[in-house]
Amino acid sequence: MSITDRPTSAGPETDSVSPSDDTTAESTALSDDDVFHILQTSRRREAIRYVLNSEGTVKMGALAEHVAAREHDTTVAKLTSTQRQRVYIPLYQSHLPKLDKAGVIEYNKSRGIIHPGEHLETFRPYLEVSASDAAADDSQSLRARFDGQIDSNETYYVATAAASVGLLLAAAFGLLPISGLTLGTIITTLFVFTTLACADDHRLVLSQVAGRRRS
Numbered sequence: 744m745s746i747t748d749r750p751t752s753a754g755p756e757t758d759s760v761s762p763s764d765d766t767t768a769e770s771t772a773l774s775d776d777d778v779f780h781i782l783q784t785s786r787r788r789e790a791i792r793y794v795l796n797s798e799g800t801v802k803m804g805a806l807a808e809h810v811a812a813r814e815h816d817t818t819v820a821k822l823t824s825t826q827r828q829r830v831y832i833p834l835y836q837s838h839l840p841k842l843d844k845a846g847v848i849e850y851n852k853s854r855g856i857i858h859p860g861e862h863l864e865t866f867r868p869y870l871e872v873s874a875s876d877a878a879a880d881d882s883q884s885l886r887a888r889f890d891g892q893i894d895s896n897e898t899y900y901v902a903t904a905a906a907s908v909g910l911l912l913a914a915a916f917g918l919l920p921i922s923g924l925t926l927g928t929i930i931t932t933l934f935v936f937t938t939l940a941c942a943d944d945h946r947l948v949l950s951q952v953a954g955r956r957r958s
Contacts, residue, residue, distance in 0.1 A: 773845065773862050781845060782869060786830065787838050789813050792870045794848055794859060803839070803855035807831040903937045 773781075782788055789810045794801055808819045811830035815822065839857070843850035847866065849858040907930045914926050921929075 771846070771861075773865055777845065778865065778869070781842065781847065782866070784838065785814065786810055786834060787842060788870060790834065790838060790842065791847060791863070791866050794857060794863060795867055795871060799858070801857040803835065803857060804831075806857060807834050810834065903933050906933060 781791075790806055793806050793809050807830055808822060808827060811822055811826050812819045814830060815826050817826075835852070839848065839850045840852070842848045843860070846860045846862040848860045848863065851857070910926060910930060914921060914923075
């Protein structure tokens with residue numbers, strides 16, 4: 744099946760921007776929470792990196808292969824059909840539509856064509872590492888820390904879930920003489936503390952990267 748580029752049309756030219764236009768632009772800007780949510784998954788991060796490093800139009804198939812190769816620590820040429828499909832389907836059905844809705848990309852789902860969106864450049868300081876930049880090592884360190892914290896938080900949630908299951912089993916077998924209400928409160932508290940701790944860590948990294956962008 745061949746894929747053709749989506750035709751583009753020039754919009755109306757505007758010589759000046761009114762105050763109301765500025766207000767509209769500010770109101771549609773992504774918040775720190777929006778950025779944090781979008782960058783939560785490694786597949787969305789890699790998809791954004793790929794579009795940032797590409798020029799103009801990107802084909803869905805090429806992007807999916809890139810993300811799959813990074814995810815499986817291999818090359819595109821060595822990817823298996825199963826590895827491709829495992830990544831292609833979630834990107835097609837979930838991740839790319841989410842990025843399109845947020846204005847990070849413009850995604851023509853029927854044609855499999857991706858264009859840069861109005862908010863794409865917002866993510867460059869979080870994801871881009873410039874080899875020619877004198878501060879490249881520092882940027883790479885922040886990127887590694889950000890990626891590592893997001894991935895490690897998945898481990899924290901798994902550990903919290905395992906602890907909750909352990910408490911439930913202990914209560915079910917009479918090894919933990921507490922009421923169901925108390926048990927539910929303990930489990931809920933565990934998840935709340937885990938979520939708050941993870942959110943604080945990510946916001947700290949986001950603020951550090953944003954600070955370097957302003958400097």
